[in-house]
Amino acid sequence: MRASSLAAALFAFLALVGSTSASDPDLLQDVCVADLNSTVKVNGFPCKAQFNATDFFSNLLVKPGNTSNAQGSIVTAANVLRFPGLNTLGVSISRIDYAPGGQNPPHTHPRATEIVFVLYGELDVGFITTANVLVAKTIKPGEVFVFPRGLVHFQRNNGNVPAAVVAAFNSQLPGTQTIANTLFGATPPVPDNVLATAFQVGIQEVQFVKSKFAPK
Structure with a gap:
C-alpha cells in the first residue's frame, strides 16, 4: 500500500475510533426506557418491560x-x-x-x-x-x-x-464536577494542607473557603 493510501486509511480508522468512543455506547435495540427502580446495577440502567x-x-x-x-x-x-x-x-x-x-x-x-x-x-x-x-x-x-x-x-x-x-x-x-464544590465541599473533605499547597495560600484561607461550601 502506498504511503499516502496508508495515511488516509489510518486517518479514517482514527476518525472512526474517535466517533465511537466519544459518547455513550451504541444501543442494541430500538428502545430501552430506564427502569429507575431496578436494583440491578449495570453501566446505565436496565430496560423497563413496558413503555409508552x-x-x-x-x-x-x-x-x-x-x-x-x-x-x-x-x-x-x-x-x-x-x-x-x-x-x-x-x-x-x-x-x-x-x-x-x-x-x-x-x-x-x-x-x-x-x-x-x-x-x-x-x-x-x-x-x-x-x-x-x-x-x-x-x-x-x-x-x-x-x-x-x-x-x-x-x-x-x-x-x-x-x-x-x-x-x-x-x-x-x-x-x-464544579471545580470549587469538588475541591472545597467534598465529603470526606480534601485535606487542608493539600489545598493550601495547591493554591499557594495558608491553612486559614483554605478553611474559610471550605466554610462557604460545607455540605448542607
Whole structure:
C-alpha cells in the first residue's frame, strides 16, 4: 500500500475510533426506557418491560428556573434520571438560566461534549485547554458555542437582563464536577494542607473557603 493510501486509511480508522468512543455506547435495540427502580446495577440502567409515549416526552425546560442563589444561575437538566426514554440513546439536554451578573461557574462534564444555543441575553463563555489556554467568546441569541468533553468551562451573564441557553450533550448522563464544590465541599473533605499547597495560600484561607461550601 502506498504511503499516502496508508495515511488516509489510518486517518479514517482514527476518525472512526474517535466517533465511537466519544459518547455513550451504541444501543442494541430500538428502545430501552430506564427502569429507575431496578436494583440491578449495570453501566446505565436496565430496560423497563413496558413503555409508552410519556417516557419519551419531557416539559422540564418549558419554564425559566429560579436563579435566586449565590451563583445567580440554575441548570434544569433533562437527563436519563428525569427523562427515562433517553436511556441508551447517548443524548441529553438542559436549560440554563442566568440572572444579570449570574454565572455557571467553572466545571467539567467527564462523559460528554456540550453545545449551547442562546435563547436570549448575551453570555461570556469559555473553556481552558490542558495547555492552560483560555478559549473565550461573547455569544448572543441564536448563536452556539461548544465545550469539548472533559475541559473546564464556564458561562457568565455580564448584562443587565436575564439570559438563557439550551445545552445539548452526547451522553444520557454527562456528569458535572464544579471545580470549587469538588475541591472545597467534598465529603470526606480534601485535606487542608493539600489545598493550601495547591493554591499557594495558608491553612486559614483554605478553611474559610471550605466554610462557604460545607455540605448542607
